[in-house]
Amino acid sequence: MQERHMVPVWFFVGLVLAIDGSIIEVTGIREWSHPAGTVLSGYHTAVWWGLLLLALGGFYVYKFWPRKS
Amino acid sequence: MNARLISLSPQDIAIIAVYFAMVLGIGIYLKRYANRGEDFFLAGREMTAWVAGLSFLSANLGALELMGWAASTYQYGILAAHFYWIAAFPILVLFGLVMMPFYYISKTHSVPGYLQLRYGESTRALAATSFAFMTILMSGINMYAMALVMKVVLGWNIHFSIWTSSLTVAIYVALGGLYSAIFNEVLQFFLIWLGALLIPILGLIEAGGWTGLVARIHHNFPQGDYVHLWRTTGSFASNPMGVHWTGIVLGLGLVIAGGYWGTDFLVVQRAMAAKDLRSARLAPIIAAYFKMAVPFIVILPGLLALGLLPFKLVPESAAGPGLHSYNEVLPLMLARYCGPGLLGLGITALIAGFMSGMAGNVSAFATVWTYDLYRPYVRRNASDEHYVKMGRWCTIVGVLVSIGAAYVVTHFKSIMDYMQALVSFFIAPLFGTVILGMLWRRTTSKGGFWGLFAGITSSIGMYVMVKVDPSKLAWIALSPGAKDMAENLYRALWSWLICVSVTVIVSLLTKPKPTHELKGLVYGLTDIPSDGGLPLYKRPIFWAGGVAVMFAVLQLIFW
Numbered sequence: 001m002q003e004r005h006m007v008p009v010w011f012f013v014g015l016v017l018a019i020d021g022s023i024i025e026v027t028g029i030r031e032w033s034h035p036a037g038t039v040l041s042g043y044h045t046a047v048w049w050g051l052l053l054l055a056l057g058g059f060y061v062y063k064f065w066p067r068k069s
Numbered sequence: 070m071n072a073r074l075i076s077l078s079p080q081d082i083a084i085i086a087v088y089f090a091m092v093l094g095i096g097i098y099l100k101r102y103a104n105r106g107e108d109f110f111l112a113g114r115e116m117t118a119w120v121a122g123l124s125f126l127s128a129n130l131g132a133l134e135l136m137g138w139a140a141s142t143y144q145y146g147i148l149a150a151h152f153y154w155i156a157a158f159p160i161l162v163l164f165g166l167v168m169m170p171f172y173y174i175s176k177t178h179s180v181p182g183y184l185q186l187r188y189g190e191s192t193r194a195l196a197a198t199s200f201a202f203m204t205i206l207m208s209g210i211n212m213y214a215m216a217l218v219m220k221v222v223l224g225w226n227i228h229f230s231i232w233t234s235s236l237t238v239a240i241y242v243a244l245g246g247l248y249s250a251i252f253n254e255v256l257q258f259f260l261i262w263l264g265a266l267l268i269p270i271l272g273l274i275e276a277g278g279w280t281g282l283v284a285r286i287h288h289n290f291p292q293g294d295y296v297h298l299w300r301t302t303g304s305f306a307s308n309p310m311g312v313h314w315t316g317i318v319l320g321l322g323l324v325i326a327g328g329y330w331g332t333d334f335l336v337v338q339r340a341m342a343a344k345d346l347r348s349a350r351l352a353p354i355i356a357a358y359f360k361m362a363v364p365f366i367v368i369l370p371g372l373l374a375l376g377l378l379p380f381k382l383v384p385e386s387a388a389g390p391g392l393h394s395y396n397e398v399l400p401l402m403l404a405r406y407c408g409p410g411l412l413g414l415g416i417t418a419l420i421a422g423f424m425s426g427m428a429g430n431v432s433a434f435a436t437v438w439t440y441d442l443y444r445p446y447v448r449r450n451a452s453d454e455h456y457v458k459m460g461r462w463c464t465i466v467g468v469l470v471s472i473g474a475a476y477v478v479t480h481f482k483s484i485m486d487y488m489q490a491l492v493s494f495f496i497a498p499l500f501g502t503v504i505l506g507m508l509w510r511r512t513t514s515k516g517g518f519w520g521l522f523a524g525i526t527s528s529i530g531m532y533v534m535v536k537v538d539p540s541k542l543a544w545i546a547l548s549p550g551a552k553d554m555a556e557n558l559y560r561a562l563w564s565w566l567i568c569v570s571v572t573v574i575v576s577l578l579t580k581p582k583p584t585h586e587l588k589g590l591v592y593g594l595t596d597i598p599s600d601g602g603l604p605l606y607k608r609p610i611f612w613a614g615g616v617a618v619m620f621a622v623l624q625l626i627f628w
Contacts, residue, residue, distance in 0.1 A: 004100055009120055009252045012260050015603050016091050018415060020084050027080045027410035036408030040271050051268060053414075 007066045014060025021053030074222045074397060075404045081413025087265035088417045089237060090251050092424065106180065106453045109246030109460050110178060110436045111342050112139025118348035120255055122355030127254035127338040129360075130261055131426025133211055135367055136218060137156075139402075142371025143382055145310040145554075146286075147294025147627060150373065151317050153433045158620035160326040162613040163358035165350045168331050169340055170597045171507045173349045174589050176343070180334040180503070181441040187506040187590050188517035190445070195521060199495050200334060201434055205467050209474025210428040215423040216475070221414070222400040231475055235419060238427045239468035239623045242435070245463045247342060250432040254508035257421035264418025265366040268399075271406040272373035280589075287332045295375060298627045304550060312481075312550025320558030324335075324565040328496030332503045346598060350609040357616045360624065370402045377405075404472035427471075434467045437459045490532055497561035498524020498568035504582060505572050510591045515579045520572025524548035580622065 028046030035041035077085075101371040103109045116124070120335060142149040177183045181200060185193035216230035241249045276282035283296050293309050294301050301308035302317060330336060330353065343349035374382070378401065380393070388394035403415040439460045448455070502521045505512045534541045535556055545563065546555040587594045 006626060007098070009255045010090060012222050012252065013256050016087060016256060017259065017263070019087050021311060021416075022088075023080050023083055024414065025079075025409075031307055031408065039277055039405050041408060043271070043274075045271065045406070046408060049411060059332035 003044075004064075008064045010060045011064040011066060014057045014062075014064060017053045017057030018061055019057070021050050021055075021057050025050030025054055074393075074400050075416070076225065077299050077413065077416070078409035079442050079456050080222050080410040081416065084410065084413035085417050085420065088421065089233075091117040091256065092237060092241050095252050095256070095298065097177045097245040099245030099252060099549050103244070103246040103248050104454075104457060106349055106456050106460075108248065108431050109336075110440065112247040114342055115344045115351075116251060116339075116342045118351035120251060120356060121339050121343040121348060121352035123258045123359070124251040124254040124342075125336055125352050126342075126356040127261070127425045128336055128339055129356075129426075129556060130212060130258070131422050133214055134426070135261070135422050135425075136396060136399045137367065139371040141372075142368045142434060142607040143374050143395045143398050144537065145308075146375070147368060147372065148308060148310045148312070149487045150298060150368045150627070152406075153364045153368070154298075154361055154620060154623055155317060155322040155331075156326040157357050157360040160330045161323055161360065162616055163327070163351045164331045164608055165340075165353040165357075165611055166452055168507060170346060170351065170384075171590060171592075171595060172337065172341055172384045172395045173343075173346050174597070176589075178347060179437050180332055180337055180499075181437055183504070183590070184238055184517070185441070185445075187512075187587075188502075189514040192502070192514070192518045192521060193441060194446075195518065196499065197437050199573065201437050203439075203495060204335065204430045204434045205470050206474050208427055208434075208467070209471035210478050211423070212471055213432075213478040215345045215419075215474035217375065218396070218400070218419070221300030227479075231472060234424055235427065235468050235472055235475075238431060239465050242428050245466040246457075247338065247432050247436075250428040251339065251342060253424045253428060257425040260421040261418045261425075263416040264416075265399075265413060267406055267415070269365050269369040269373065269549070270403065272370065272377065276373060278375055282372060282376045282582045286372065290375060295372065296627070298624060300628060304515075305530045305548045305552070306550035307545065310554050311550065312555045312558060313546070313548065316546065316555050316558035320562040324500060324570045325493070325496045325558065327504065328498075328561070328565075330497045330502035333496055334437060335429045337523070338433050339429075343489060345581060347600065347603075347607070351486070351612065354609055354612045354616060361442070361616070361619055365617075367399075370628060371398055372396045374402055376397070381492060382520060388584070392431060400521070426588070427468075430462055431471075432468050438463045438467070461585075478567075493557060493561060494528040494532065494564070495530065497565045501568035502566045502572065506591070508592045509576075510584070511576055511591060512579050512586055513579045513581050516572045516574075516576030520568045520570075523565045523571040524568025527567045528560055531560045531563060577619055 024046050028044060032044060033047065035044065054061050092356050107113055131214050137153060138149050172183055177184055177186060181193045181197035184196050185458055212231055212235055215234070215626050216227045219225040219230040236529050241253060245252070273282065276285055278542050295309070298312060302312060302314040305313050326493065338354040343352050380400065382395050383392050384396045385396060403412065407415050443459055446458065489539055498521055502517050503522060506517055537544065542556050543549040544549055546559045584594060589595050602609065605611050
């Protein structure tokens with residue numbers, strides 16, 4: 001399949017994770033001083049989970065970025 | 070709309086919208102690669118072991134699987150984990166190491182295709198017709214159930230849920246075929262895990278770890294044992310599921326798991342799409358690791374609900390204002406821990422689960438219909454392009470028929486139970502037919518057909534018998550203390566035994582196929598390439614050993 005230069009599935013995975021991670025991260029930072037009324041909201045889960053998604057997604061996007069042959 | 074469990078913020082809706090845009094975008098992008106039959110129906114047989122393995126598991130991780138087993142855990146406790154552990158370890162390894170080579174080396178395109186090569190047309194026709202019928206109806210039933218959950222959880226209109234999600238699946242599978250289904254299943258795999266993983270992490274923090282959780286469950290439910298896997302299965306009456314360990318080991322671990330993993334084309338198709346035999350054998354073994362980890366995001370939330378929720382959940386029939394049903398366990402736990410953004414990710418996980426399951430059904434249906442029914446019985450010698458076109462159209466038609474089935478179910482809800490049972494009628498005996506065909510060269514065409522037929526009819530017979538007279542359950546499970554779940558396990562076991570017995574007897578009385586016709590199809594007559602020249606870490610048997618260790622450790626910890 002290399003001859004057909006199909007973009008690897010991991011690139012699409014990375015893209016979605018990076019976008020979702022960004023949205024969650026921004027939401028988490030904005031809510032830092034007044035967290036949502038969920039259980040354990042003091043842990044600011046959105047901030048670190050968003051960061052994790054962003055890092056994972058960013059890695060996949062960088063690693064599998066479709067390059068021109 | 071007022072009774073909704075969760076309200077979504079704009080960030081949540083944005084995350085869901087990104088998901089829909091991406092799955093459609095993947096379908097549009099992959100259309101250019103799916104113009105030959107081999108590409109559209111088998112993804113060019115060029116998937117790596119990891120892609121095939123993750124897709125293999127993802128097709129099985131439907132939303133109903135996630136929510137249904139979380140609900141079952143609330144009812145039965147950790148016993149529900151048997152459906153992830155003993156239902157994964159022995160058979161996924163057997164499938165990868167023993168069965169997969171025959172499917173792969175025979176170069177068949179489907180499970181009914183293998184049956185045609187091994188047994189002939191009549192067995193293929195029986196298997197293909199049953200599979201196509203069941204798959205499409207099950208897809209509709211799952212669609213309805215999912216829409217119902219979205220209505221309860223989010224207050225979404227039931228028609229909106231059914232049409233939006235199913236048409237999205239229809240579009241991306243019709244465009245990119247199995248390529249598109251597999252790519253999206255890998256994406257869905259990540260979203261399911263990352264969307265659901267926060268519940269067990271935060272739940273364990275809140276409960277004070279596993280020990281704290283067990284103490285809370287004992288406090289809330291002092292009358293039952295919800296935290297031991299095997300200790301209570303010595304008799305039917307001593308556990309909330311009403312099962313005995315023999316039913317779990319033989320009925321579930323051997324027969325139901327064998328039928329599901331080894332013969333259900335919905336999952337087998339993903340392994341068949343692997344780029345070489347080693348990858349095809351590794352795919353189910355990779356899936357086994359993740360399958361055994363799934364209880365972390367499904368069973369543990371059910372246990373956390375038992376220990377942490379300040380109210381008790383009730384059966385669906387008793388749910389009403391102020392009372393939540395078992396089926397709402399996962400959404401309730403999601404709402405407990407996830408604020409804006411994270412909630413969208415969790416809901417996306419549920420939608421992704423539904424869509425991966427549906428795409429699995431639809432892509433498998435398109436292949437079986439086109440190659441095992443349309444090509445042999447309707448139009449034998451058409452061009453490859455014609456069959457691809459047929460595959461695209463029957464994807465759309467399959468989804469529309471599924472939608473129709475979903476609406477039928479809304480009027481006759483008991484059909485849902487019957488259909489679930491109908492699927493189980495078929496896969497347990499089919500496992501007997503396939504495994505004998507692969508391992509015993511003396512099995513004949515007539516033996517295969519009549520064994521399968523006897524297995525299916527006896528299974529239906531047992532089901533009807535218990536429906537008419539529930540006390541007959543004691544006959545099937547061999548104990549008056551057995552409950553509904555035991556019936557499923559033992560019915561599967563008996564129907565498999567009947568299938569195997571009839572196949573053996575009829576085979577011994579009829580003429581076998583000549584040896585040269587069985588090459589590449591049967592053990593002893595198939596040249597299976599050796600892994601001996603590969604480094605240890607690249608051999609499927611090495612990774613299969615790891616699954617065995619993981620299984621043993623989990624059983625010991627939660628014994």
